Amino acid sequence: MELKIGELAKRSGCLVETIRFYEKEGLLPHAARSQGNFRLYGEEHSERLQFIRHCRSLDMTLDEIRDLLKFRDVPQDNCSEVNLLLDKHIGHVADRITELKALEKQLKNLRGLCQTSEAGKDCGILQNLATTEGFEATNLGSHGGGCH
Amino acid sequence: MELKIGELAKRSGCLVETIRFYEKEGLLPHAARSQGNFRLYGEEHSERLQFIRHCRSLDMTLDEIRDLLKFRDVPQDNCSEVNLLLDKHIGHVADRITELKALEKQLKNLRGLCQTSEAGKDCGILQNLATTEGFEATNLGSHGGGCH
DNA sequence: TTAACATCCTGTAGCAGGTACAGAGTCAAG
DNA sequence: CTTGACTCTGTACCTGCTACAGGATGTTAA
Numbered sequence: 001m002e003l004k005i006g007e008l009a010k011r012s013g014c015l016v017e018t019i020r021f022y023e024k025e026g027l028l029p030h031a032a033r034s035q036g037n038f039r040l041y042g043e044e045h046s047e048r049l050q051f052i053r054h055c056r057s058l059d060m061t062l063d064e065i066r067d068l069l070k071f072r073d074v075p076q077d078n079c080s081e082v083n084l085l086l087d088k089h090i091g092h093v094a095d096r097i098t099e100l101k102a103l104e105k106q107l108k109n110l111r112g113l114c115q116t117s118e119a120g121k122d123c124g125i126l127q128n129l130a131t132t133e134g135f136e137a138t139n140l141g142s143h144g145g146g147c148h
Numbered sequence: 149m150e151l152k153i154g155e156l157a158k159r160s161g162c163l164v165e166t167i168r169f170y171e172k173e174g175l176l177p178h179a180a181r182s183q184g185n186f187r188l189y190g191e192e193h194s195e196r197l198q199f200i201r202h203c204r205s206l207d208m209t210l211d212e213i214r215d216l217l218k219f220r221d222v223p224q225d226n227c228s229e230v231n232l233l234l235d236k237h238i239g240h241v242a243d244r245i246t247e248l249k250a251l252e253k254q255l256k257n258l259r260g261l262c263q264t265s266e267a268g269k270d271c272g273i274l275q276n277l278a279t280t281e282g283f284e285a286t287n288l289g290s291h292g293g294g295c296h
Numbered sequence: 297t298t299a300a301c302a303t304c305c306t307g308t309a310g311c312a313g314g315t316a317c318a319g320a321g322t323c324a325a326g
Numbered sequence: 327c328t329t330g331a332c333t334c335t336g337t338a339c340c341t342g343c344t345a346c347a348g349g350a351t352g353t354t355a356a
Contacts, residue, residue: 038322
């Protein structure tokens with residue numbers, strides 16, 4: 001019943017370091033310790049970690065997860081706040097999709113400037129990238145992770 | 149003709165610190181210095197920075213940009229490598245769009261579990277997030293920026 | 297001339313969300 | 327009693343910047 005950190009990591013499919021990181025961040029409560037100062041986890045830690053990993057797999061930030069955990073820890077009479085948080089997050093994702101689609105279009109236009117692969121020194125792509133036209137710092141400064 | 153770093157920053161729409169950062173990263177060559185040790189830039193720096201910022205606005209990594217700059221510095225007889233790099237990058241973006249769409253779908257499913265906002269303690273969303281079903285660590289471990 | 301202020305310099309720390317060590321301690325098996 | 331697998335704490339690293347601190351330099355007004 002008592003899991004050491006490596007076993008918990010295996011169960012939840014994440015690294016040992018990640019678990020310690022979540023503890024440090026306050027997402028997981030401090031674990032009990034063995035005589036030799038090893039962390040010992042129970043079923044409730046395992047569930048909570050599962051919850052966190054599931055949220056992360058849905059690309060939520062640790063702050064969003066923190067909020068959800070609060071609702072989990074102290075259930076409210078209604079869950080409209082949970083719904084609100086989720087709706088916001090869905091909004092972020094939808095926005096990012098829109099941005100990336102616009103980006104894809106620009107990149108394909110750019111790629112179209114050189115289909116021949118013979119241009120060499122006069123490569124339209126490199127020339128276009130050196131110009132300032134057609135980009136208004138659209139993507140710059142906006143929050144939003146990359147695609148790598 | 150000789151620009152100080154602040155003027156170049158204004159021209160290119162980025163911060164002074166960003167320019168120094170690009171220099172440190174080797175994307176921009178070291179600038180000449182004034183008597184008072186101020187960096188002095190010419191037209192070629194300005195163009196090169198424009199190139200970099202344009203690439204960044206297309207969400208390329210600094211490594212990808214480094215590669216493109218190499219082709220710019222030493223033009224080849226053909227530009228098939230430039231095309232290849234661009235195609236790869238378009239692939240990254242397309243992949244990320246696919247991922248985010250799948251994510252959006254999952255989130256909307258999840259959101260559908262609680263339309264009433266009355267469930268309270270039995271909120272289907274919080275319960276579902278605690279389960280391991282329906283997520284195979286899909287999003288975890290993959291390279292790919294978030295949506296925030 | 298001198299004071300105030302803008303701009304520049306270097307160097308360092310911080311963001312998210314971990315990952316990857318180093319160097320030391322703990323534990324079970326042979 | 328040693329080997330090897332695991333754990334501990336603490337720190338540095340990743341990307342692509344951003345934001346200082348603390349000091350030097352340059353420009354303008356009184």
